[in-house]
Amino acid sequence: MSHHAIQAVVFDAVGTLIQPRPSVAAAYAAAGRRHGCELNESETLARFRAAFARQEAVDARSQVVLDEQRELARWRAIVADVFPDATNPQGLFQELWNHFAKPDSWALFDDASAALAALSGSGPRLAIGSNFDERLIPICQGIPELRAFRVFVSSRLGARKPHPAFFAAIQQALSLPPGAILMVGDDSENDFQGARAAGWRAVLIDRSAPRSAADCLTRLDELPEWIELAGR
Secondary structure (H helix, E strand, O other), rough: OOOOEEEEEEOOOOOOOOOOOOOHHHHHHHHHHHHHOOOOHHHHHHHHHHHHHHHHHHHOOOOOOOOOOHHHHHHHHHHHHOOOOOOHHHHHHHHHHHHOOOHHEEOOOHHHHHHHHHHHHOOEEEEEEEEEOOOOOHHOOOOOHHOOOOOEEEEHHOOOOOOHHHHHHHHHHHHHOHHHHEEEEEEHHHHHHHHHOOOOOEEEOOOOOOOOOOOOOEHHHHHHHHHHHHHH
């Protein structure tokens, strides 16, 4: 890997910069109750995780075209798997799709504001690279700290992390050598390993870790110092 100065920082979105508010389990369980499904949050979360994993496997093993229509199909299938007994399946899907399209359904992590303030201005270019659909763009526009970010979503890039095509498309758009781009995310396979395989630098965010390590930070507000040290 070439050691260029870091000229761009690409953040993962969900789990790194933002989190759903209320949680996925709470939002799904509440919507399900409005459509005749009496699941508690624990049951809902278990079903959601299983349904999400099934859709990830579909993309991994097939030649599915990744676009907005695929994202609609993905989430429609997930909602149907979580709530097979819904009285109005389409209404339930639309309610959840619209809910997670709203900026006020998302909250910036507490440790993100200071990190972004320190990096903005004269620092590296800031972008978001997410396995998400076009809803993420207005979501970021509705969160003041993220309005200036360039947003890349898998539904427009035609590939999902950790596929090399995802990182190649962003690198081409940024017109930078791979070693000048830093990926910051909370998923070891998608964000850290995927970026490293593409020749990028990478930092893993693990807020549950007991302490920070060389390429793993427990708080996002430690990132500006990490970047400064990496440039020496």
